[in-house]
Amino acid sequence: MLRHDTTRREPVTMSIELALPFAGEWIVRNSPADRVPSHGTTRFASANAIDFVPVGRDQRTAPITWASLLRPQAPEDFPGFGRAIVAPVAGEVVADHDGEPDHAAYRGLPSLGYALTQGRRAAAGWPALAGNHVMIRCDGGVVVMCHLQRDSVAVAVGEPVVTGQHVARCGNSGNSTEPHVHVQAIDRLPVEAAQAVPMTFGGRLPRNGEVVGA
Incomplete structure (x- = not known):
């Protein structure tokens, strides 16, 4: 049985070295290289979390049009929806959903209304924010990947994984615009x-607006 340690600990200073959990080009958002807490809160151990947004050949997400500014968009409109997500570290899967x-997706005016409902999602707890996710226990902690595509998770709890192994696909579940x-x-x-445990990717931490991957 997995036992949860709920004793109080000192802040974590050692970092976990990760590989990028994808192929192709992605743009960095909400990076702890620019501010900590990166998402404006320390709740749910998210102080060092980082968002990677997939982009197309023009290094942009779905084109912004008058329609996209006025109403929500289907996630399929975005070039990275369904793109493969791989394990950024070797370890054991300890949770999947x-x-x-x-x-x-919500941009423009729809994003304002969506923002007003964030408090409700936060009150519902971490699973409501994370949406579909995979957790991998490794040396130094547990790595979490969230907002995955529905029915795309390709690993199971207890399964060992290696770095670069396919685990899921990019989605828009949970607290995601x-x-x-x-x-x-x-x-x-x-x-x-x-x-929260600090992370580095390839020995460094990318900054907001930086395009990473290949």
Whole structure:
């Protein structure tokens, strides 16, 4: 049986070295290289979380049009929706979930209304924010990947994985305004009792607006 350690700990200073959890080009959003907490809150051990948004050959997400500014968009409109997500580290899968729907994307005016409902999602707890997700226990902590595509998770709890192994696809589930993958590392389970663990990718931490991958 997996036991959760809920004792109080000192802040984590050691970082986990990760590979990028995808192929192709992605743009960095909400990076702890620019501010900590990166998402404006320390709740759910998210202080060092980072968002990667897939882009097309023009290094942009779905084109912004008058229609997209006025009404929600289907996630299928975005070039990275369904793009493969791979394990950024070797370890053991300790949690997986992929039953949540991929909801509409919200930009422009629709994003304002969606923002007003964020408090409700936060009150519902971490699973409502994470949507479909995979957690991998590794040396140094647990790596979490969120907002995955419904029915795309290709690994199961207890399964060992290697770096670069296919685990899921990019989706728009949970607290997400457009298809992307949210990555964070924590020191233990459950998330509600965890502390954030710093991460680096290829020995460094990319900054907001930087395009990474190939």
